[in-house]
Amino acid sequence: MENQGQPESEFTSQTSGQAGASPAQPTASASGAASGPQSVAASSAVPSPQGSMASGAASSSQGAAAYAPAMPSAYAVPITPVKEPFYRRTWFLVLLTIVCPVAGIPLMWVFGRPKSTPARIALTVVAALVILASLGSLGSQSGSGTYSQSDTPQASATEGGSGSSDSSAPAASAPAPTLTAIEAKYTGSTEAGTMIKQGASGLVVTGTYSDNSTKTINDYVVDNPAALVAGETSTFTITADGKSCPLEIACTTLTPEQYKEVCTWVEYEDLARYEADWLAKDIAITGKVFQVQESKNGTVYLMHVTEGSYGIWDDIVLVSASSSAVSTRVLEDDVVTVYGMSTGLYTYTTVLGAASTVPSISASYIDIN
Known part of the structure; x- marks a missing residue:
């Protein structure tokens, strides 16, 4: 019986330990085992309900505190940070303050962005200056427009009062001159x-x-x-x-009759002695032809212009003429009157090879007497 009671004591001790008995209970159980079956019975006795409930609650709380395992980290729920709205961000508030200062300045101070107070003050001052500059520009434009409108009626009134509306009319509306x-x-x-x-x-x-x-x-x-x-x-x-x-x-071209009338009659001695005085002047002279030399460029005549005694002619003059100057062909021994321009002295070679200098005339008309 004693051998059989020992295991029961140990089982009871283990069960009590598992139930959360105090450390003093195993010692009492060991002493009960030495006293025999009575100790076993005593230890096996059912405690009172109230004491058992109280001791059980205490034992349970102590056991939970002593043996409660920690939750593994793998089963921890991660905490997700809340994303800040874009309209609270610094870059958005700065941009809004620059683009639309009226809306940007209040939101910048409400949300406290930028975090630096001096930065917010500087942005507020800059935005206020932009607003003032814009208002000033609008005011100057409005003032210039008002001046132009008020100036036009005055100009119209001045023109109407002067009574010179015709003279002030634009040139485009005036009739074209005829x-x-x-x-x-x-x-x-x-x-x-x-x-x-x-x-x-x-x-x-x-x-x-x-x-x-x-x-x-x-x-x-x-x-x-x-x-x-x-x-x-x-x-x-x-x-x-x-x-x-x-x-x-x-017409400055004279007729033959008119030309002959304006020509000056001249003597050989004056023409030969004072050739410079007669140069390029229209003259008239009469003589007897003794030599005719024709060419494609015209005809050259040599004639004596001074009639001496017994029908002898002397004093040579050279006459050049175009075909239009002569209506009838002139031959040697013809007595002619030459009307033309004095061309000065002319030197030619005679048949005998001697040089002879004589007055010359460019004939316009030659009449055969």
Whole structure:
């Protein structure tokens, strides 16, 4: 029996230990085992309900405190940080303050961004300056517009009071000036055969307009184009834009009769002795031809111009003439009258090889007597 009671004591001791008995209980159980079955019975006795509940609660709390295991870190729930809204961020508030100071300044101070107070003050000052500058610019533009509007009625009133509305009218609205008269002038050649027509060299037509201005007219018409005639004055009619004017041009080329009338009769002695006085002057002289030398460029005549006794002619003059100057061919021994221009002294070689210097004449007309 004793051998059988020992294990029971040990089982009871272990059970009590597992139930949370105090450390003194195993010692009591060991002493009970030495006393025999009574001790076993005593230890096996059921405690009172109240004592058992009290001791059980105490034992349970102590056991939980002593043997409560820690929760593994793998089963811990991670804490996710809350993301800050973009409108609270520093970069957004600074940008908003620059773009729209009215909205940016209050939000910057409400959210406390930037965190540095001096930075917020500096941004506020800069934004306030931007606002003031914008208001000043708008005010100057508004003021200039008001001045322009108030200035226009005054100018209109001044013009109306002066009574000179016609003179102040823009040039574009004024009627274009009209041509009232034309005038033609000619400064070109006046030799016989010169053609007078539209675009002729030296012909200038000037128009006078209703505003007293003048202008050269190129679009004109010569109603009666013609060539100038020797010894005559020609009258032409010039027309432009319905206006006409006459133009008179005197031909400076003389007719044969007119030319012969203006030539001066000269003696051989004056022509030979004072050749410089007669140079390039129109003269007339009569003589007898004793030599004719014809060529494609004209004809050269040698003639005596002084008639002596017994029909002997003396004093030689050289005459050069074109084919137009002679209406009838001149032969040797013809007595002719030469009308032409004195060309000074001329030296030629005689048949005998001697040099002879004589007066010369460029003939315009030669008449056979």
